[in-house]
Amino acid sequence: MDPFAVLGLPRRFTLDMKQAEARHLELSKTLHPDRYAAAAPNERRMALSRAVEVNEAWRALRDPIKRAEAILTLAGKQVGETREPKPAPAFLMEVMEAREELDEAKGNAEHVERVVSRARAQFAAAEGELGAAIDRGAFDDAIPLLGRLRYAARFLDEARLAEDHLAGF
Amino acid sequence: MAYSDKVIEHYENPRNVGTLDKNDDNVGTGLVGAPACGDVMRLQIKVEAGKIVDAKFKTFGCGSAIASSSLATEWLKGKSLEEAETIQNTAIVEELNLPPVKIHCSVLAEDAIKSAIADFRAKQAAKKG
Structure with missing residues (x-):
């Protein structure tokens, strides 16, 4: 998952966090299950999985460590666990x-x-x-x-x- | 995640916590860290006539990292450097029943042992000139 794409934000470390949060709220509102109460089951499922994605994306971007990990992973770099070089x-x-x-x-x-x-x-x-x-x-x-x-x-x-x-x- | 009884035992009663004089020629110091979790571990050995007569550690990290280094110091005492070098992280994993996500803690302890031995040898080599 590309959390930047999910929230429609540029893939940068330095983000306007207010804007990012606003995007998250706006999308969460649009995808809220209440709005799909009368929709077809497949549409409802789609909206739900999108809403989950939006939440995950926001969680990944609001935290600077996770945001950096997301960018580096998307750039094909190995991060986390024992994959990083030993500290000096x-x-x-x-x-x-x-x-x-x-x-x-x-x-x-x-x-x-x-x-x-x-x-x-x-x-x-x-x-x-x-x-x-x-x-x-x-x-x-x-x-x-x-x-x-x-x-x-x-x-x-x-x-x-x-x-x-x-x-x- | 549940810790095994052995990890908890070492965590609550860590063996050989402390510091040896890092400027002593007979002391080797290993300082290692795990960037992924921010742990840092210092392990020191005191060597006399080729045998490890004392070992101390100080670890800031999770229970498994503390238990791994505590166990390592217990194992090191009385061993020759050659024997100490053969200690592998897999033995620590087995003894402490570490789950897969905590294997890197045992790797850290093995690295600390190797780096303490390397530091001691470097000091001895420097002394001989």
Whole structure:
């Protein structure tokens, strides 16, 4: 499935997300089962499977990691599981150190905040670099950047969890 | 997805969590990661007279990744480097009953062992000059 085609959007990483969401809502409304209550069974089935497709497409596009994966997969690149190249040692060292720092920061509100805001900035930077590479068609450069974004996303999740923990959730 | 009892056991009571001095000539450090899930694993061995006398790990990742590295450190202790090199991910999969979607965690542990051994050997070679 090409989620961009399903929603009638250009195949780009940098999308107008408001427009994308509006397309999703508009199509979902048009394909809503209530509108096909009186239609022939095959038409009803068609509308339903289209509606499922539209939902899947939106889920794939709203998330930057899935959006990048969709573009790279459509370009014939292998992504996910163990198909991507191993991360560079220096990068892994950074990841390890950041993780250890977060462990140490746990329980100390100020320190956790610092880690969270850095994690946010790193995620945004990784997303920006990945998007730029994809949108200029440099798919091979994009693959390690996708790995970076995955690490950044994972770290941001962990950092937010530590933050929630402080807030007593 | 359900974890096997052995994975849960290692996850709740991980063996040999910790750090060895990475600047010690007798310590080899392996640092590996799985880009697809954002896991990172550090495995260290301390070698004396060709035998692994200590092994430590630190893994940030899912239960299977933690269990795989915990098990690996248990297996490494007391082994010679040559024996350690023969440890394969399939043995880890079997011991922990890992499901297919978690096989990459055992691959990561095998990579970590190999890269720790390679680091130790590189240090020894550098020492000899």
